[in-house]
Amino acid sequence: MATRTVTSHSPRARTLRTLRGWIDQGILPRGEVLPAERQLGEQLGVSLATVQRALRVLENEGQIRKHRGRMRTIAEHQNISLLRNHMLVVADWHEGWPNKNASGWGLYVTAGILKGLAANACHGTIFSPDRLHTDEFHDFLAHQPRGVIVSEIDTEDAELMQSTLNSVIQAGIHCAVFGDEQECQSFDRVVPDHQQGASDLARYLIERGRRRIALLWYGHTLRQWAIARRSGYEQALTQAGLIVLPTIHVPSVAFTNQEPAQLFQTQVHLFAGALAPSILAQEPIDALMVINDAYVPAAIAALRRLGKQPNFDVDVAGYDAFWSESLERQYEPLPPVASVDKDNLTVGRELCSLLLRREAGQLPESPQRVLIPSKLRIYH
Template sequence: MTRVRDWLRSQNLPTGARAPSERQIVEGVGLSRPTVRKVLRQLEAEGWLQAVSPRVRTTTEWCRAVYNSNSNNIAVVTRVVDAQINPAQRQWMLNRMVSGIARAAAERELNSLLLNPAATVPDTVARFTRDPPRGALFLWDAEQTPLGMLPLVQELARRGLPLVVQPDTVPASRIEGLACDQVRSDHCSGCRELTQWLIRRGKRRMLRLWSLPARPEDQPIWSVERHRGHEAACAEAGIEPLPVIWVPHVPMIWEEEGFRTSCRVNAGFLIEPLKQGIDAILVPSEEHVFIAAGACRLLGLEPQRDVLIVGYDHFWETAATRRFEPSVPPATVDKQEERIAAEMLVLLLARCSGKLPPEPQQRLVAPRLVETATPS
């Protein structure tokens, strides 16, 4: 069906035009006439074609391509410039992605154009239809819209636009709905290596102090994979992993009032685990390192001496919460955003050129463990 669908799109027929005959399609795609007839019936059922008579069909809007294989433009779907959605430190992470895509595109004499996913799906599709790009790259923050990225991804994929998605923030329960090519950091191996680093330093009671806007059952895929990696490292070392401590999310932690409030909330959840003798803390991201450290101080502990607190994402130097806490994480994980960006573009161009099988492809980019300071 994909071959017939793509061939029909390549004809650039306007909506309502008479579709090519069965014979023309057989010659165009190299399939047998019975196979073409079966596919055409399926396309009619899906609304791609409308039957006027047994031998005549007309095209619907679905036959109109929303991409241009000759275009030099690659759409990058991101909210990187939206400060309300992405505070300074997260803009910094996204900037690494955007600059990586721009650099890789320029090397191939292509343009990268930013597109805000906050617009409604019909408006965004209309934009693509008016000026079709060669393909589109969805960065992880495109999920931060009222409906998430899934409706727009599905609509554009159905219309034939080549897509590559970085699905890190998509809830694990919805990841199968992204039936398109994907690239993301290997969060499982990243957290496994970080946990092994702690174990080599004699840490065996490692607490995952987890504060996310989402409920535990709605965890994004990166969180699910991070827990899997931690538990795998523990199992390899014969350690029973401690249960995850889910801490209520406090908004605006990059402002001092939000930071102090979050420290107090986290301290309340640390009282019992500390009584049981934890020796290390893992947190979702770098800004939480400084919150966990502040919480430890409220309980009379010296962070990074009495208990190690490791980071993730490797932006601790620019994290907005750092200005409230002097200690720094002894180790973190760099997700390699620029490599992810370059791999997304490579995969997209491979899809555009027909070098990939029809099934969606997935690429994992190996992260890098970074030692940032000598632990006490």
């Protein structure tokens, strides 16, 4: 079933925000009669239908009251929601903070958001993505939080992301999003510069004398981060006059009944099978850019199984800069030669800053996209 997209700058969303602002500022005084729908439409520059939809939302919130006929008044006393100075942060917080110290973990985006909110005397309420399908989320939105920041939703679940964003905008609430996927592009968003990060990583491998460099992906994905990283890789190799190689894809298979050690060996087997044609070729690859640090140990173990000495015959580079806390390193302790840190704390702080600037009217009307530079982390 197709989902209708509502942008953060749609006429209804703008109308809701403007009317709420007029009520809060006393431009529409409490207890007085609300101007006619047509007059409001002319003042706001929107259609009569848009005004009517916005007024229905305000009636449901208790901001205005409808009387007999078409007369409406501004409510004398509104119960001020406890959430009016809260930012609702959609994030998965069960990963074990503060047990993870490597900033590559996604929870550091949320940590950056909370630091940014605290610095601006705002409160943050974390809402688990697991609860987005429930009425609880819509109940939160009905209480009109100050804004919503979407930090973590499964990036492969485009439908959930789209329905979440639609719900926020239909409620007339400002929203900022982490990520650059298609469903996010009508919203203010903050994005790690994956193209620059992958390009810097490839250039480092080239500086180490590597000439046949390939990306190693676990599974297939067409998400924007993967496209950006491929673009950065191609840019670096093309500028160096090297051959751009196809991405090597390891089959993504779920083995839910396996113990961790057994699962690791299964992954090594899959990685070795995917790598064999490129490693054992007449012109073998001499460097791998692995999808992230969690799969570096499996890639290294697979190279050993194929008779290659990792980081000597073939360099292995990671991504996300959390190798030091990767569970898989207990089975293969050799680190990657380098990784990329997306600077998640800065991403989180900028999400907070972007939303506050939107609220203050300091941004252009069009959705803003902020790129955060990635940082190269060298281990060898």
